[in-house]
Amino acid sequence: MSQYEIKEHDVLVIGAGGAGLRAAIEASSLGVNVGLVCKSLLGKAHTVMAEGGVAAALANVDAQDGWQTHFRDTMNGGKMLNNWRMAQLHAQEAPERVKELERWGAVFDRTKDGKILQRAFGGHTWKRLCHVGDRTGLEMIRTLQDRGVHQGIEVYMECTITKLFKDGDRICGAFGYYREDGRYILFKAKAIVLATGGVGKSFTVTSNSWEYTGDGHALAYDTGADLIDMEFVQFHPTGMVWPPGVRGILVTEGVRGEGGILRNSLGERFMFKYLPEATKNDYAANEEEAIKWTNAAVAGEKTDARRPPELSTRDNVARAIYTEVKEGRGSPHGGVFLDISYQDSERVKKKLPSMYHQFKDLADVDITAGPMEVGPTMHYIMGGVRVEADTCMTRVPGLFAAGECSGGMHGANRLGGNSLSDLIVFGQRAGAGAASYVKNLTGHPEIDKGQIEEAIEEMEAPFKRSEGVNPYDVAKELNKVMSTYVGIFREEGDLKTGVAKLEELKEMAKKAKATGSKSYNPGWHLCRDLHNMMICSEAIARSALSRKESRGAHSRLDYPNTEAEWSTCNTAVERSEGGMKLEHTPLPEMPSELKELFKKKEPSHA
Amino acid sequence: MPEASTRTATLKVYRGDREKGEFKTYKVPVEAGMVVLDAIHYIQQNFDPELAVRWNCKAAKCGSCSGEVNGMPSLMCKTRMDKFRPDEEIMVQPIKTFPIIKDLVTDVSWNYEVNKRITPFTPAEDANWTFYQEDIDRVQEFRKCIECFLCQNVCHVLRDHDRKDTFMGPRFMVRTAGLEMHPLDEADRLKFLKEEGHIGYCNITKCCTEVCPEDIHITDNAIIPLKERVVDEFYDPIGKFIRGVLGVDKKKAKK
Numbered sequence: 001m002s003q004y005e006i007k008e009h010d011v012l013v014i015g016a017g018g019a020g021l022r023a024a025i026e027a028s029s030l031g032v033n034v035g036l037v038c039k040s041l042l043g044k045a046h047t048v049m050a051e052g053g054v055a056a057a058l059a060n061v062d063a064q065d066g067w068q069t070h071f072r073d074t075m076n077g078g079k080m081l082n083n084w085r086m087a088q089l090h091a092q093e094a095p096e097r098v099k100e101l102e103r104w105g106a107v108f109d110r111t112k113d114g115k116i117l118q119r120a121f122g123g124h125t126w127k128r129l130c131h132v133g134d135r136t137g138l139e140m141i142r143t144l145q146d147r148g149v150h151q152g153i154e155v156y157m158e159c160t161i162t163k164l165f166k167d168g169d170r171i172c173g174a175f176g177y178y179r180e181d182g183r184y185i186l187f188k189a190k191a192i193v194l195a196t197g198g199v200g201k202s203f204t205v206t207s208n209s210w211e212y213t214g215d216g217h218a219l220a221y222d223t224g225a226d227l228i229d230m231e232f233v234q235f236h237p238t239g240m241v242w243p244p245g246v247r248g249i250l251v252t253e254g255v256r257g258e259g260g261i262l263r264n265s266l267g268e269r270f271m272f273k274y275l276p277e278a279t280k281n282d283y284a285a286n287e288e289e290a291i292k293w294t295n296a297a298v299a300g301e302k303t304d305a306r307r308p309p310e311l312s313t314r315d316n317v318a319r320a321i322y323t324e325v326k327e328g329r330g331s332p333h334g335g336v337f338l339d340i341s342y343q344d345s346e347r348v349k350k351k352l353p354s355m356y357h358q359f360k361d362l363a364d365v366d367i368t369a370g371p372m373e374v375g376p377t378m379h380y381i382m383g384g385v386r387v388e389a390d391t392c393m394t395r396v397p398g399l400f401a402a403g404e405c406s407g408g409m410h411g412a413n414r415l416g417g418n419s420l421s422d423l424i425v426f427g428q429r430a431g432a433g434a435a436s437y438v439k440n441l442t443g444h445p446e447i448d449k450g451q452i453e454e455a456i457e458e459m460e461a462p463f464k465r466s467e468g469v470n471p472y473d474v475a476k477e478l479n480k481v482m483s484t485y486v487g488i489f490r491e492e493g494d495l496k497t498g499v500a501k502l503e504e505l506k507e508m509a510k511k512a513k514a515t516g517s518k519s520y521n522p523g524w525h526l527c528r529d530l531h532n533m534m535i536c537s538e539a540i541a542r543s544a545l546s547r548k549e550s551r552g553a554h555s556r557l558d559y560p561n562t563e564a565e566w567s568t569c570n571t572a573v574e575r576s577e578g579g580m581k582l583e584h585t586p587l588p589e590m591p592s593e594l595k596e597l598f599k600k601k602e603p604s605h606a
Numbered sequence: 607m608p609e610a611s612t613r614t615a616t617l618k619v620y621r622g623d624r625e626k627g628e629f630k631t632y633k634v635p636v637e638a639g640m641v642v643l644d645a646i647h648y649i650q651q652n653f654d655p656e657l658a659v660r661w662n663c664k665a666a667k668c669g670s671c672s673g674e675v676n677g678m679p680s681l682m683c684k685t686r687m688d689k690f691r692p693d694e695e696i697m698v699q700p701i702k703t704f705p706i707i708k709d710l711v712t713d714v715s716w717n718y719e720v721n722k723r724i725t726p727f728t729p730a731e732d733a734n735w736t737f738y739q740e741d742i743d744r745v746q747e748f749r750k751c752i753e754c755f756l757c758q759n760v761c762h763v764l765r766d767h768d769r770k771d772t773f774m775g776p777r778f779m780v781r782t783a784g785l786e787m788h789p790l791d792e793a794d795r796l797k798f799l800k801e802e803g804h805i806g807y808c809n810i811t812k813c814c815t816e817v818c819p820e821d822i823h824i825t826d827n828a829i830i831p832l833k834e835r836v837v838d839e840f841y842d843p844i845g846k847f848i849r850g851v852l853g854v855d856k857k858k859a860k861k
């Protein structure tokens with residue numbers, strides 16, 4: 001039997017993006033011993049790619065802002081399916097968490113009077129996104145990384161966790177391998193925080209990297225936690241569409257926040273047509289009003305003009321673009337045009353430097369001189385591990401989750417900028433929750449030998465298959481199935497086909513084989529990742545099939561309306577003897593003082 | 607513009623580890639706008655699932671995919687295939703200054719150790735957090751660094767003389783400069799720069815600046831001003847005394 005190294009920590013944090021780093025910093029500052037594991041090098045997690053900003057109602061630019069409005073925007077954006085308590089904590093605590101980043105050395109862009117500058121983003125009533133040009137995530141991860149490193153957290157880089165262990169019903173450890181040479185490692189831990197990010201690699205066109213194979217979702221599911229809201233997959237409206245190699249790479253919403261205009265091949269500013277009745281009054285009525293808003297925003301002045309229709313929520317803009325293209329009004333490469341070139345080119349380069357370079361270097365397009373071509377790309381998953389709002393603990397004692405891998409915070413659709421703030425608010429809470437759990441723990445949970453051997457066996461198996469399939473072929477098939485049958489627009493027939501095909505693929509995935517040595521072998525790694533991708537894909541497809549309405553990011557052609565009876569339940573999946581079990585569980589009910597916030601309608605313009 | 611293409615490119619990719627290795631030849635179909643990293647992925651998916659490479663963002667934002675393409679240190683996700691002549695062989699190899707783990711992946715952990723030794727951001731307890739864009743333009747330039755370590759890779763002090771035992775390298779001078787020039791930072795890293803980071807080893811060849819994918823003016827904006835501060839601090843006692851008497855704060859004076 002293979003050897004493994006053993007490490008022991010009070011709290012093991014899996015994932016070193018914003019959520020994981022913030023959790024590790026918090027737990028360690030509370031005096032418990034912390035280990036931090038990540039699949040890539042430190043500082044390379046998805047958080048580094050975040051562009052547009054972090055949402056927090058600091059009210060530095062629009063003085064009217066406050067947590068109540070942020071809370072209301074978040075719930076409205078999530079089509080009221082959010083866990084209200086998470087949305088409340090998030091709105092209340094985000095400002096303090098952002099200021100804390102500044103005190104730890106983050107250097108945000110400034111307002112004229114020397115405060116953190118904030119920009120407009122889709123679905124946010126006021127200018128709310130604190131940012132550093134279009135590289136906010138880099139600033140955030142570097143700040144947290146340096147803070148963490150100097151706090152004595154032990155970091156295990158390029159190490160992948162494949163299994164969690166329980167003693168009875170309590171968490172007691174985790175198992176993984178080093179990518180470098182495939183050696184195994186066993187972590188004894190009293191509490192574990194999952195902060196592994198999302199699931200995008202199951203789709204063909206995505207803004208997500210190889211890391212996004214839904215590991216945390218699957219680890220939690222395999223350990224007895226439940227996943228909620230998995231049908232809600234966010235397609236970001238603006239990904240690059242050309243050339244083929246960059247298809248899916250994100251074009252930040254910041255472009256629209258700075259005044260970017262969407263047009264179809266006829267030159268129409270089509271978003272005016274797609275504003276839902278309910279929120280129509282929050283947006284400019286015509287081009288003239290939209291231009292007035294943009295001019296004021298650029299000049300840093302107040303205006304009573306309402307914001308442009310391009311700043312509608314992501315689900316809405318993505319559907320609009322999809323429809324324009326489908327109806328034959330798309331751009332040459334199957335997208336639409338996004339134009340910021342009418343603005344002063346120096347300003348564009350200053351506010352959106354990485355977009356400028358991204359298009360220039362990868363697509364030969366100068367965004368200060370002409371429009372970009374953009375189309376929807378799979379970007380984010382709202383669904384995730386169900387947690388208790390205040391502590392981030394799952395229903396498995398000792399298992400916590402924060403960031404993109406957790407569910408509930410964003411409901412049926414996430415607003416841009418609300419992820420980075422989610423990471424620091426709930427990263428902090430998960431770290432505190434785990435530390436306090438450890439301090440109150442009695443007894444010493446132990447890992448069962450048999451479970452370790454099983455974990456090793458699972459990793460060795462792909463090498464033992466003489467007949468088998470190339471894991472990349474399975475991944476490609478999976479991408480095809482998810483993109484074809486479980487995409488932006490869904491209907492029963494497609495979803496059923498999707499579920500059936502996933503069953504076949506599950507069998508195929510079990511045959512994925514690895515060749516060569518264990519030293520830095522991506523093919524071997526993918527064999528294991530497929531297991532996680534299959535769980536998440538099945539959860540998405542089954543949840544989507546079960547929700548017979550359209551809400552937020554979940555659009556059913558056969559059930560186009562949002563139905564009141566579906567507004568009170570979450571879809572939840574869990575592992576059971578007979579396979580994946582699906583239930584509709586009641587949504588926690590908002591207390592009446594918060595309900596009040598949705599009654600009086602403030603005039604909203606920014 | 608013809609968009610479908612049947613052109614194939616010839617790549618020679620380093621396969622092996624620290625001890626031994628060879629360049630293997632692969633033929634890869636070229637699509638419009640393709641980058642070298644796409645070609646590497648094509649090989650991985652179709653010919654050789656074991657081929658090791660680091661990447662994350664595929665958009666020059668994470669600094670994972672550093673390599674040497676036809677001898678040029680670069681991000682593979684930013685190096686376009688149409689940069690090369692159709693008949694040109696494309697040699698892809700790992701960055702030279704760090705030990706090879708496998709194929710295109712190197713052991714860059716040394717960099718993380720250096721970073722740990724730099725005194726972190728240290729504001730005053732009672733700092734006033736109002737500061738202006740013009741106070742931080744320079745610091746923001748340094749904070750654009752994506753830690754691709756290409757500058758570390760080309761610096762001759764590390765590459766040819768292998769002075770990792772003593773020299774911190776351009777990346778960490780950029781990092782130190784970002785901290786030293788932060789308007790609210792109070793720590794003093796000059797002694798560290800001189801005695802542990804050995805900033806004096808840098809003889810301003812500017813090779814680091816040339817390869818930086820983030821266009822950070824490493825030498826002009828970070829290293830030279832730091833060198834000046836070190837000189838003022840350690841080799842100009844009179845100037846230092848006068849500034850002390852006049853009560854000119856070191857940081858404010860330099861801004």
Ligand SMILES: Cc1cc2nc3c(=O)[nH]c(=O)nc-3n(C[C@H](O)[C@H](O)[C@H](O)COP(=O)(O)OP(=O)(O)OC[C@H]3O[C@@H](n4cnc5c(N)ncnc54)[C@H](O)[C@@H]3O)c2cc1C
Pocket residue numbers: 014015016017018019020037038039040045046047048049050051052053054055136137159160161162195196197198207208211215216250379380402403404405416417418419420421423
């Ligand atoms: C291009 C892009 C731009 C974005 N822009 C914005 C924006 O402007 N504003 C905003 O709010 N949001 C934005 N988002 C979304 C946001 O960046 C992500 O949702 C967020 O960063 C996720 O953070 P996280 O901490 O949950 O996970 P990540 O930052 O993805 O980190 C996950 C970590 O888990 C590790 N991990 C995963 N599986 C394992 C395993 N099995 N074992 C060990 N480690 C593991 C990974 O290595 C990594 O360290 C953007 C996303 C993308 C892709």
Ligand code: SF4
Pocket residue numbers: 760761762763775776807808809810811812813814815825829
């Ligand atoms: S300028 Fe200095 S740090 Fe940069 S490559 Fe030359 S010697 Fe190295």
Ligand code: SF4
Pocket residue numbers: 669750751752753754755756757758776777780814817818819820821822824
């Ligand atoms: S300074 Fe430039 S070259 Fe050096 S690591 Fe940072 S981004 Fe790379």
Ligand code: FES
Pocket residue numbers: 660661662663664665666667668669670671672681682683684
């Ligand atoms: S993959 Fe991120 S820089 Fe190349």
